[in-house]
Amino acid sequence: MQNNSQTKQQEIEAVLWAACDTFRGVVEASEYKNYILVMLFLKYISDVWTEHYNSLIEEFSNDEERIRRRLDRERFKLPKGCSFNDLYSQRQANNLGEIINVALEQIEEGNREKLQGVFRNIDFNSEAALGQTKDRNARLKHLLEDFNNPKLDLRPSKTGNMDVIGNAYEYLIARFAAGAGKKAGEFYTPAEVSELLAELLDPKPGERICDPACGSGSLLIKCGNQVKNKDSNDFALYGQEITGSTWALAKMNMFLHGMDSARIEWGDTIRSPKLLENDTTMKFEVVVANPPFSLDKWGIEEAQTDTYNRFHRGLPPKSKGDYAFISHMIETITMGNGRIGVVVPHGVLFRGASEGKIRQKLIEENLLDAVIGLPGNLFYGTGIPTAVLVFKRNRKSTDILFIDASREFQNSKNQNRLTSENIDKIVSTFKNRETKDKYSYLASQEEIQENDYNLNIPRYVDTFEEEEPVDIPAVQKEIEQLEGELSELRTKMNGYLKELGF
Numbered sequence: 491m492q493n494n495s496q497t498k499q500q501e502i503e504a505v506l507w508a509a510c511d512t513f514r515g516v517v518e519a520s521e522y523k524n525y526i527l528v529m530l531f532l533k534y535i536s537d538v539w540t541e542h543y544n545s546l547i548e549e550f551s552n553d554e555e556r557i558r559r560r561l562d563r564e565r566f567k568l569p570k571g572c573s574f575n576d577l578y579s580q581r582q583a584n585n586l587g588e589i590i591n592v593a594l595e596q597i598e599e600g601n602r603e604k605l606q607g608v609f610r611n612i613d614f615n616s617e618a619a620l621g622q623t624k625d626r627n628a629r630l631k632h633l634l635e636d637f638n639n640p641k642l643d644l645r646p647s648k649t650g651n652m653d654v655i656g657n658a659y660e661y662l663i664a665r666f667a668a669g670a671g672k673k674a675g676e677f678y679t680p681a682e683v684s685e686l687l688a689e690l691l692d693p694k695p696g697e698r699i700c701d702p703a704c705g706s707g708s709l710l711i712k713c714g715n716q717v718k719n720k721d722s723n724d725f726a727l728y729g730q731e732i733t734g735s736t737w738a739l740a741k742m743n744m745f746l747h748g749m750d751s752a753r754i755e756w757g758d759t760i761r762s763p764k765l766l767e768n769d770t771t772m773k774f775e776v777v778v779a780n781p782p783f784s785l786d787k788w789g790i791e792e793a794q795t796d797t798y799n800r801f802h803r804g805l806p807p808k809s810k811g812d813y814a815f816i817s818h819m820i821e822t823i824t825m826g827n828g829r830i831g832v833v834v835p836h837g838v839l840f841r842g843a844s845e846g847k848i849r850q851k852l853i854e855e856n857l858l859d860a861v862i863g864l865p866g867n868l869f870y871g872t873g874i875p876t877a878v879l880v881f882k883r884n885r886k887s888t889d890i891l892f893i894d895a896s897r898e899f900q901n902s903k904n905q906n907r908l909t910s911e912n913i914d915k916i917v918s919t920f921k922n923r924e925t926k927d928k929y930s931y932l933a934s935q936e937e938i939q940e941n942d943y944n945l946n947i948p949r950y951v952d953t954f955e956e957e958e959p960v961d962i963p964a965v966q967k968e969i970e971q972l973e974g975e976l977s978e979l980r981t982k983m984n985g986y987l988k989e990l991g992f
Contacts, residue, residue: 498649501641502658506530507665509636512629517619523666524612524735525620525633527659528594529574531742533637534655535566535597536574537644565750567600578638581631584623587615590630604750608741611734656711656747663706663739667870679709679780679833680868682908687778687831688712689917690862690880695722697775702759702818704729707740709778711747727752728774730759760814761789763798765822771798773828777819780833783872785811803851804844812838813848816879820857823883829859830881835874836863839945850943853890853935857881860891860920863947865899867906877947880920890938891923892950893930928952 506526513522542564543557550556561567572593580589594609613619620626644655660681667678687709693699699713710727717725727749731737737756744752755764765772788811793801800821806813812834819830838845839861852858859882866875875896895916899906919930931950941949 499654499657502644502649502654503661505636505639505642506658506662509633512632512636516621516629521619523662524739525614527662527739527742528609528612529633529637530659530662531746532577532594532597533574533642534644534746535568538646539564539566539568540573540575541645541647566604566745569596569600572596574634574637578634581634584627585615586627586630587613587620590614604745605741607756608738611738656743659743659746660708663708663743678706678870680870680905680907681708681712682913683780683833683864683868684709684712686908686913686916687833687878688716689913690860690878690920691776691778691829691831693717693725693776695720695724698726698728698772699776699778700728700765700772700774700822701779702730702763702765702777702822703779703781703815704731704740704754705736705780707743707752707754709780710740710752711743711749713776713778714747714749714752728755728765728772729753730755730757730764732756732758758789759818760811761792763818771800771818771822773824774822775824775826775828777823777828777830778832779815779819780869781812781815783812783835783874783876784809784837785814788814790814804848806848807844810837810841810845813845816852816881817848820852820881823881825883828883830879832879832881833864833876834879836877836946838879839877839947846943849945852881853938853943856885856888856935857883858890858945859885860893861945861947862893862916862920863896863951865896865906865908868899868908870905888935889923889932890935890945891920891930891932892945892947893919894947894951895929896947 509529510522510526513525516522517525543561546557546560550560577590577593580586583589591609591614594612594614598605598607598609614630615626617623617626620629643649649655663678664681691713693713693716695717697717699710701707701710704710707729710729714725714727717723727744729740729752731740731754734756737754740754744750744754753765757764763771767773786809788806788808790805790808793805793814798821800818801814803817804813806817816830816832816834816838819832823830838849858879860878860880862878862880864876864878867873868876893916895912898912898915900909900912918924919926923932924930925932929951931952933950937950938945
């Protein structure tokens with residue numbers, strides 16, 4: 491039986507997805523998500539602000555000075571004339587796109603510490619994206635009307651808790667990813683994969699958590715929730731994202747999940763890392779990432795003279811940046827209990843040349859803890875199978891756990907997905923470091939050395955299934971029986987044809 495929160499969640503999601511009709515066929519899914527998600531953000535902060543303001547009016551009997559002092563202490567400010575209702579009342583205006591842009595600029599200005607730059611990459615007055623003035627105004631008017639739906643009342647007294655809003659935001663991002671083709675991987679990691687990484691690394695209270703290729707921030711939020719599940723809010727989130735519009739989504743995503751103290755930087759992590767401390771890269775207990783697979787032109791020229799000495803084990807090939815991200819992540823974990831979970835394509839496990847040399851050094855330094863093979867078609871925009879590599883500092887043993895989870899998944903219409911049972915099995919096997927027949931194997935470093943540091947999972951986990959022995963006499967007897975039946979049918983067919991004069 492559903493509770494009120496679940497019902498409200500479904501109502502909000504249905505209204506939001508229907509609002510997307512305003513842009514379908516006009517703007518690509520990978521682009522119109524920005525307009526929808528910004529409007530959701532604006533509607534949320536407007537509803538929260540309005541409810542709180544009204545409660546203060548009652549509490550302080552319209553004493554504007556006391557109300558203002560209280561509002562100055564809130565987690566955000568909504569400048570006068572910039573609320574969703576203010577924009578809705580001007581929905582007939584001939585310069586509606588410009589009006590929305592100005593309101594967003596003022597919201598940024600009023601919340602510099604948390605929201606500065608968040609809306610700079612989104613233009614509601616763009617002719618290139620939204621059409622000429624008449625068409626653009628019509629689309630924006632419809633968008634405001636869609637968001638004025640009574641079912642999209644986002645006041646805390648109506649939604650019950652912040653999770654409803656955060657979940658609605660995540661729901662939209664996932665739906666947009668489903669229709670965004672190859673661009674989906676730029677901003678979204680499937681929720682089940684994010685959950686798996688969070689459980690594998692198990693962030694603890696007091697730890698700093700980083701994603702150097704954070705996309706829309708979902709993976710960081712899963713890790714934060716992992717700490718919250720331990721009844722603690724004592725954690726710090728950090729991220730960097732190269733695409734401006736996706737960086738903005740991450741900032742809003744953090745805010746809508748109540749994690750607006752997260753530090754999310756905009757820029758190229760390899761060429762220009764922004765998370766710095768004492769003239770070097772910051773250090774984190776937990777680093778997680780789903781970086782772009784085999785990125786071409788990742789920045790080998792800059793890496794050759796890297797100020798932070800992140801590539802001392804060697805330079806990856808210029809057409810495949812996987813080990814560039816791994817190298818960066820290794821250099822940003824703490825020396826004590828730093829740990830990494832990173833999603834990679836399978837080529838990372840066995841490719842030779844410079845990648846093979848880097849892989850060998852990582853193994854010889856006893857940093858690699860586990861290799862986990864995942865099913866294919868988990869990620870939007872690519873059907874390739876992937877793996878999770880887990881690295882740890884100060885490991886107590888030198889063995890490496892291999893898990894082949896590639897055959898255990900739920901086959902959905904367009905994407906495969908990991909079920910909670912699939913995730914639990916992976917995590918349990920990982921934590922217990924178990925060898926399970928046809929599923930996992932604990933390999934010694936000597937075995938890996940004998941395999942020339944090739945980490946291809948089938949070398950360690952034998953998944954071969956013997957076929958049942960064939961009963962030759964029984965098969966022969968069945969063939970003879972079928973041949974007899976076939977002969978009888980041919981005789982009957984010839985009789986019918988003769989009767990018909992053929």
